[in-house]
Amino acid sequence: MSNLEQIAKLSGFSKATVSRVLNKSRHVSPDTRAKILQVIQEMDYVPNRNAISLSKGKTLQIGMITTVMTEIILPFMTSFVEVAAEHGFQTIIYTSDSDQERELQAFEDLKQKRVDGLLIITCVNELSVVSSYGKYGPIVSWQRMDRPDIPSVAMDQYDGYALAIEHLLSQGITRIANAFGRPSSLNTRRRIQAYEDSMNKHQLEIRKDWYFDAVYHLEHGQDVVRRLLGIPSDLHSEDGLPGKNLPQAIVCANDYVAAGVLSEARRHGWNVPGELRIVSFDNMQIAQTLGITSVQNPIRDQAYNAFALLSPSLLNRQLPLKPLDFSLAVRETT
Amino acid sequence: MSNLEQIAKLSGFSKATVSRVLNKSRHVSPDTRAKILQVIQEMDYVPNRNAISLSKGKTLQIGMITTVMTEIILPFMTSFVEVAAEHGFQTIIYTSDSDQERELQAFEDLKQKRVDGLLIITCVNELSVVSSYGKYGPIVSWQRMDRPDIPSVAMDQYDGYALAIEHLLSQGITRIANAFGRPSSLNTRRRIQAYEDSMNKHQLEIRKDWYFDAVYHLEHGQDVVRRLLGIPSDLHSEDGLPGKNLPQAIVCANDYVAAGVLSEARRHGWNVPGELRIVSFDNMQIAQTLGITSVQNPIRDQAYNAFALLSPSLLNRQLPLKPLDFSLAVRETT
DNA sequence: CTGAAAGCGCTAACAA
DNA sequence: TTGTTAGCGCTTTCAG
Numbered sequence: 001m002s003n004l005e006q007i008a009k010l011s012g013f014s015k016a017t018v019s020r021v022l023n024k025s026r027h028v029s030p031d032t033r034a035k036i037l038q039v040i041q042e043m044d045y046v047p048n049r050n051a052i053s054l055s056k057g058k059t060l061q062i063g064m065i066t067t068v069m070t071e072i073i074l075p076f077m078t079s080f081v082e083v084a085a086e087h088g089f090q091t092i093i094y095t096s097d098s099d100q101e102r103e104l105q106a107f108e109d110l111k112q113k114r115v116d117g118l119l120i121i122t123c124v125n126e127l128s129v130v131s132s133y134g135k136y137g138p139i140v141s142w143q144r145m146d147r148p149d150i151p152s153v154a155m156d157q158y159d160g161y162a163l164a165i166e167h168l169l170s171q172g173i174t175r176i177a178n179a180f181g182r183p184s185s186l187n188t189r190r191r192i193q194a195y196e197d198s199m200n201k202h203q204l205e206i207r208k209d210w211y212f213d214a215v216y217h218l219e220h221g222q223d224v225v226r227r228l229l230g231i232p233s234d235l236h237s238e239d240g241l242p243g244k245n246l247p248q249a250i251v252c253a254n255d256y257v258a259a260g261v262l263s264e265a266r267r268h269g270w271n272v273p274g275e276l277r278i279v280s281f282d283n284m285q286i287a288q289t290l291g292i293t294s295v296q297n298p299i300r301d302q303a304y305n306a307f308a309l310l311s312p313s314l315l316n317r318q319l320p321l322k323p324l325d326f327s328l329a330v331r332e333t334t
Numbered sequence: 335m336s337n338l339e340q341i342a343k344l345s346g347f348s349k350a351t352v353s354r355v356l357n358k359s360r361h362v363s364p365d366t367r368a369k370i371l372q373v374i375q376e377m378d379y380v381p382n383r384n385a386i387s388l389s390k391g392k393t394l395q396i397g398m399i400t401t402v403m404t405e406i407i408l409p410f411m412t413s414f415v416e417v418a419a420e421h422g423f424q425t426i427i428y429t430s431d432s433d434q435e436r437e438l439q440a441f442e443d444l445k446q447k448r449v450d451g452l453l454i455i456t457c458v459n460e461l462s463v464v465s466s467y468g469k470y471g472p473i474v475s476w477q478r479m480d481r482p483d484i485p486s487v488a489m490d491q492y493d494g495y496a497l498a499i500e501h502l503l504s505q506g507i508t509r510i511a512n513a514f515g516r517p518s519s520l521n522t523r524r525r526i527q528a529y530e531d532s533m534n535k536h537q538l539e540i541r542k543d544w545y546f547d548a549v550y551h552l553e554h555g556q557d558v559v560r561r562l563l564g565i566p567s568d569l570h571s572e573d574g575l576p577g578k579n580l581p582q583a584i585v586c587a588n589d590y591v592a593a594g595v596l597s598e599a600r601r602h603g604w605n606v607p608g609e610l611r612i613v614s615f616d617n618m619q620i621a622q623t624l625g626i627t628s629v630q631n632p633i634r635d636q637a638y639n640a641f642a643l644l645s646p647s648l649l650n651r652q653l654p655l656k657p658l659d660f661s662l663a664v665r666e667t668t
Numbered sequence: 669c670t671g672a673a674a675g676c677g678c679t680a681a682c683a684a
Numbered sequence: 685t686t687g688t689t690a691g692c693g694c695t696t697t698c699a700g
Contacts, residue, residue, distance in 0.1 A: 385693035
């Protein structure tokens with residue numbers, strides 16, 4: 001492999017001038033530039049990036065921390081990788097598998113200048129630990145960080161949930177069940193708040209007996225339907241619907257849950273959307289496929305903002321932040 | 335930030351000795367080591383990895399090339415990141431979005447010594463281009479590379495398909511439909527071959543009229559069922575099944591297709607597995623969730639082998655390759 | 669067991 | 685416009 005010095009020698013100029021050509025400095029005469037480029041070409045020379053990194057003290061690499069790679073975070077990861085690449089930054093994956101020690105490697109790498117910044121998707125170390133690394137480089141989080149010193153692009157779920165509820169109310173739906181995710185998480189608390197506020201505002205009854213907790217997966221969604229219909233979970237009854245009081249809609253924590261709700265409802269002859277409407281969150285591929293109305297958080301904009309929050313350190317200028325708004329993809333289930 | 339020189343000064347030893355301590359060389363007296371470690375601790379010193387990389391000419395980083403991150407490749411990515419991490423290597427994502435230029439960046443980074451090796455998941459550049467970068471470092475591929483100079487961990491789909499077919503035959507199923515993926519791809523050709531060989535071996539009829547092509551997604555699976563039942567695709571007929579000649583089983587290109595087949599079959603009263611058995615490929619989460627029998631390729635082992643194929647250059651020793659075998663996760667649909 | 673010194677390959681003042 | 689010369693921070697002979 002050839003290096004700068006060889007190019008300098010062969011072209012008859014100094015290393016500095018070659019470096020200038022490489023860095024597109026404009027203080028080089030066209031002639032010189034041409035000659036040097038010629039030699040570079042001939043020698044199939046490429047600069048060594050480690051040397052550049054060492055010399056500049058920057059690596060143009062960003063670490064991305066997550067416990068595990070799941071399809072949930074895929075769109076976010078993809079978008080971030082892309083926006084980073086547009087600005088010349090590469091992305092390194094750190095999966096911790098929920099192991100604090102393993103995760104710490106990422107933070108150490110920030111300290112060791114292997115990465116110029118860190119993006120937390122999910123994090124298992126103490127927030128105090130995380131923020132103690134703040135002095136070594138910029139850190140931003142997707143996951144909500146209840147600490148002011150770690151900026152986050154997490155959104156207030158209140159707004160998204162209100163959007164879903166108001167959509168249903170505007171259709172004359174008033175009996176609404178809710179399938180929430182992790183109990184007592186801030187996200188869930190905000191969603192509950194949104195539901196209750198909306199119902200109160202319209203002077204409608206809040207049905208706490210239709211709150212379901214810890215509903216994460218497709219099967220959980222099926223379960224919710226069975227519980228509402230009073231069907232034992234190990235039996236696939238094909239009986240008609242009980243005539244009793246049922247919700248007119250179920251708002252689901254995510255699209256998979258909604259998929260479970262949808263399939264199980266149909267299996268038991270519960271007509272969607274005629275008798276039951278379904279709204280879910282995340283608007284992933286499956287929601288589109290199955291025609292489920294879903295609340296969408298602006299993932300690409302969040303990813304962009306994550307980079308923008310890192311930009312002051314990385315690029316020495318603040319990229320403008322995009323406003324983050326939920327939107328509703330209305331489909332057949334409502 | 336402190337550096338080696340400062341540690342050397344403060345501890346009263348030379349940079350070389352400090353370096354030895356750092357690299358766990360055994361030619362250091364315990365006393366010296368203790369003193370130096372003490373200073374390192376006090377100064378909160380960490381070595382600069384760029385300097386190490388430059389000096390050693392290695393980065394301990396591997397680039398992973400893919401057109402787009404999808405859930406299909408997620409388990410493979412995850413496994414690779416993990417096995418690489420176990421050996422001290424980090425993984426950088428290069429998504430090309432099928433742009434040859436963007437993808438080339440990864441290969442340039444190999445040349446520029448930003449990464450020590452390259453893993454191709456999917457690649458859009460010419461194979462000749464790819465292999466021209468082989469001299470700069472090891473390259474291995476997940477995707478099949480019809481070139482001997484680029485090692486690959488791709489598996490022969492013949493074996494997996496034969497596994498599925500023999501499973502059905504052993505259950506007395508003889509009328510089998512096939513939903514294939516990309517027409518004329520090597521994978522598809524091998525799958526067809528496996529089906530036809532198995533049928534021939536058992537002197538059973540090969541039903542080419544039940545070959546479906548370009549079946550990739552859930553909707554396509556639904557489509558297959560409708561076509562078999564003779565139902566126009568824009569109508570959701572609830573009529574009984576036509577009494578005519580139908581397959582007893584459908585082998586699907588992937589789990590999503592199978593999910594579509596399953597839901598559509600049930601919707602039309604086609605009893606699974608009583609009247610229709612379903613086998614698919616990939617054994618992803620959704621297959622488990624929906625209880626679909628699925629052929630599993632040993633993704634973790636493939637990822638391990640990918641690293642093992644890189645290991646001679648990366649570690650200066652060849653990790654043993656694991657044998658790669660398909661297996662069958664038998665569930666409710668068969 | 670320890671130290672001196674020459675790299676690794678590039679950048680960026682500062683001069684000219 | 686171009687060259688000189690220190691770095692950047694660590695590794696690694698080669699001596700001692």
